[in-house]
Amino acid sequence: MTAILAEGLRKTYGKKGSAKAALAGLDLAVPAGTVHAVLGPNGAGKTTAVRILATLLRPDAGTARVAGRDAVREPDEVRYRIGLLGQHAAVDEVLSGRQNLELFGRLYHLGRAGARQRAAALLAQFGLDDTGGKPVGQYSGGMRRRLDLAASLIMRPQVLFLDEPTTGLDPRGRTEVWQAVRSLVGDGTTVLLTTQYLEEADQLADRVSVVDHGRAVAEGTADELKARLGGDRIDVVVRDADRLDAAAAVIGMAARAGEDAVEVDADARRISAPVADRMAALADTVAGLGAAGVAAEDVSLRRPTLDEVFLHLTGRTQDLNQEQDQDQDRRPERDDGRADGGAAGRARAVAEGSAR
């Protein structure tokens, strides 16, 4: 059964015509009981899509069905079956964590005693017992996020939307959220999550949609998406940034991938290229670097990361600080890799940090 279905979703904010479309015909299909990740750069339309599916926003066109109900025509039936963890905290800052959960429980019509019982269980589950009586305004970001997640689980929803659930959390908080998501999926909940962390999609998601300019540009399992990049890659870190160009030339030859496929990350002094024949590429790289007199700190063979898949599919790097690009004509990938080398480095550092 399909738990979440979006077909041709369109949405333009503000005056039609003048503004750019936030969603330009988005399609998504998520089978029940699976985790689906939506990856996309800033402004791709991830939050817009989640808000439409969660009945907060009406699409200009297209259908949105959640748990077998139409999000536009039967919002109450959908609301009865979903939980939403929005990009920004949606809890009452003045009230305590316990008061928040009891309030939401009463508004879900659990009754006074039922709401109290549910609040206590959720506070315990998310390790908020001790702080349950403090006003939320005094919570740390991570505690607030956990409370927010607890609030979206009051119903034990069939479908859970998580909009960047772990942004701003420390590694421990992130692991806790992942754990909670995994246990929910074990209970049969369908999860749609958007994320800035490619690692998160890799860790949690059964399938991944890459969204760009309000459209899904690729869909598949993380492995399928990685396979699109043509298998293995060679990574070389040079000691001296001056020798990056020389090293890139050597690796281009050794990988037999053509110069266009070689990516240079200047900040990390790293060169990366797809390889067809692992052993030959490795041997030729080491020999070539030696002949050219380039000192390497590290040479390794590996599978591509989702980060690279992302760069490949959108022509951009995934980065929190990157401005939403206005230029419509995409530059060739290699130039992008050079121009945004720093951005790629930062994004990768974030992804790696999340794995630790």
Next chain:
Amino acid sequence: MTATTLPAPPPPARTAGARLKWAVADGLTMTGRGFAHWARRPGQAVVSLVFPVMMLVVFTYLLGGGMAVSGGGSYREYLVPGMLALAMSFGLEATMVSLTSDLGKGVVDRFRTMPMAPSAVLVGRALTDMAESAAGLVVMAGAGLAVGWRWHGTWAEALAAFGLLLLLRFAMLWAGIFLGLVAGKPEMVQAVQILVWPVAFLSSAFTSPETMPGWLGAVAEWNPMSATAGAIRELFDNPGWSGDSWAAQHQVLLAVVWPLVLLAVFFPLAVRRYRSLGR
């Protein structure tokens, strides 16, 4: 998770009767939230009660000596009803502030993803603010008595006067909800304050409109706040101002009609605006 023993919520209301029942229950739950806010921030509640009292005391002693009432009588008895009406008008800002800070925090987003009655957020706001204003009126009237204000009419007339004050507050409430929904952010409230203050002061609260220059006097005469202030002066049997314009002669009528007109305009606007959030 001990999933089996935990309560499961009932399905969403599918009949009109059930919807009405939940609308009432949810509205009361949201009102309870407003009271819980007071309990969490008693300081803020006290300030909102004390501020109008302070204004009342300051104005009675500041202006009390130098002002005379055109119709004769004690200026203090003229001023206190004016201050009561003024406090009701400033309720517009209070409502805007509390609503916009809710909207800004995103907690309203959570309410809107829940199968609760859509009216509950506004009903809760309305009941909380009305309760706060009623409490404020009692405190202010007490302060008025302390500085020498008295009512000379019957208890029934006094109750009618408080009823008119709360009616004005109710109209201001829906204006505040609408403007709060339009503004969206707490930062925008200041812009509205700049507009509200002159309108509030350009009334019969402090001085009789006859003493104001030409068109300012006319504005002050027809100001909804002047109507309420004038009407309750009549009901309290306090000295009023003795204009001979139609507005001056029919203050009680105007004090009923004006808020109803404002309600007829702002209530549907506010509800429409709330419903179209995210549309």
